[in-house]
Amino acid sequence: MNLKELIEERYSVRAYLPQSVEREKIEYILECARLAPSASNNQPWKFYVVRDSAAMSKLYESYHREWFRTAPMAIVVCKDTSASWKRTASDGKDHSDIDAAIASEHICLAAASIGLGTCWICNFNPEMVSSILSLPAHIEPIAIFPIGYVDTTKGTSPIKRRKGIAEITEWI
Secondary structure (H helix, E strand, O other), X not given: OOHHHHHHHOOEOOOEOOOOOOHHHHHHHHHHHHOOOOHHHOOXXXXXXXXXXXXXHXXXXXXXXXXXXXXXXXXXXXXXXXOOOEOOOXXXXXXHHHHHHHHHHXXXXXXXXXXXXXXXXXXXXXXXXXXXXXXXXXXXEEEEEEEEOEOHHHOOOXXXXXXXXXHHOOOO
């Protein structure tokens, strides 16, 4: 399968089997995320792999959706503002959100490439997640990715609705 086919096939999974994910698969996903590009190659990210059932129970409380509770594990992607590149030529923009988002998409695509489902969760309680993970002030959670084997008995992949190229592209 080529990259475009993988992207077309991947979707936000909201039903997981209770089966645990093998450590070597998690390590593969983390390696793919580690290889993501970042501004000035600063790599201002930190990945928290949550597999412990007690820790997952706490994490479930940060985002109240019943489907989230079906995920056997999660990776929390955080940005490290102390390590990020800031644009100095003009406005001082911190690129840590962008860099962490690039690594996050690598997580999604890597998981899909080995038969696992993921879903971007951004509407969580960041203070709660920071507390659960005992994060220092310069480490900030940006997204939670439940990861697991897809429970196909709960439905199929949704039809993706995307704008056409002409709607989103300007040629200059």
